[in-house]
Amino acid sequence: MGFAAKSYCSLLCMSVLLTTICYSQDGYVSSRATYYGSPDCLGTPSGACGYGEFGRRVNDANVAGVSRLYRNGSGCGACYQVRCKIPKLCCDDGVKVVATDYGEGDKTDFILSTRAYARLAVPNAALELFSYGVVDIEYQRIPCQYPGYNLKVKVHENSKFSVYLAVVVLYQAGIYDITAVDVWQADCQQWRCMRRAFGTVWDLSDPPSGPLTFRAQVSGSGGTKWVQMTNVVPSEWKAGVVYDTAIQLS
Template sequence: MMIGRRSYNVFIIMSTKLIFLVAAASLAQGDNDGYICSRATYYGSPDCIGNPYGACGYGEYGRTVYNGEVSGVSRLYKNGSGCGACYQVRCKIPTHCSEEGTKIVVTDYGEGHETDFILSARAYSNLALPNLAPQLLAYGVIDVEYKRVPCTYASNLVIKVHHHSHFPTYFAILPIYQAGTYDITDVQLWLVCTSLNSLPVMLDAVSNLVITFDFKRDFDHFVEYCKEWRGMRRVYGTVWDMENPPIGMPINMRFQLVSGGAANANAEVKWLQIANVIPTDWKAGVAYDTGFQL
């Protein structure tokens, strides 16, 4: 009987420690519904919505998307691939905070004291129960929990040609209305050499292989040689660029999509290829509908 009692007592002590450890882990990681604990603050703006000069490069779109419920992030920025991601955020003051919280989209980079989110004033206020936004704003910094959720838009994925682009020699773009939970981690263009304008680039690329060039004899060889997907450069945020883009034809593009971010060990990686998404005579500042939703 004594042996049995001692075993029973040890079991209870170990179980108590186990319950304590599980509870502690739950507090650190959030509730069982996938939320992660963090902190949030807000920034001021004249109209309480977004910043058109945000680090993601969205411009006016970044000010008004999701009705101005936007946020700057630091850790979740992920060198720009976190731009356009959506999160459900809810605060943890029962007397002031709504149970649902609010849904925001990342449009900027920002660092605060132990915060993952620097929300627009509108987004921050929408964390509160009815008529309690002023009291919540007075806190300045609050405990929150968040999780990644799909972005939803009535629009398809749209590719906007950046206003600093210069036809036909410099091509910069930014994807907008990025639905779902995918991060865009790579953008590539399909290159085919079809004109003499491409010839210097081709000759430079293979100068170690060809000494003389006979146009009639060798042009087909060069065209076949330079058919390839070539990566664009991430300039900053969600802005991608390429010098000497394809000319004389519509531009085919493909996007590498990673579900939930590259840091997720179980992330799904896939390519979305879209033909003729940008017309031959593209123009800076114009947005082109891809016809696809992520």
């Protein structure tokens, strides 16, 4: 029994080592993916990230719910290249997806929109791929790209003017996680920390008056930095409105 346990441990260590070597060579991670049904093949407006309609249509509706990659909401907005691994059925490039929701499947990291799942297949093979339900995949994180779009701040629909403010940051390009959001309190000359309410929704009670300046802490492979968005939300802001920051991450 002791010898068997030692042999098993050795094999396990070798397996982990080989997996690490494979990962370091091509940057892809092995996993599984499935899809969720949608009558219009788009994403869902009620996703856990809080994106609303943006989460349905961003990236031509090639979006996904993620499980462990969700990371308590900081994984929202991340982009991934996903490709399945069935010979002669899966295309070489796969599909680029944006994480807009949280979801768990049968040992899956991704639950793809119907449109994204179909794009995993070679031409005219999508229906056959759907019949599998769950497929082996490999994925890697890639920079998000939104040509023609600046970083935007949306005032969440649950906000109530002058007493409660919640915001969502949209179109975050590059490979960054938003890990904190502050708002400037001009009368006190200090930054006020906003709370991560859920997903990528940040909120606070009794928000400052006047035009609102925010800063977002973003974390990536190059380290952590603050991005300031000056006077981006007007003093008479309205719930549900999206405001342009005139800046962009890269």
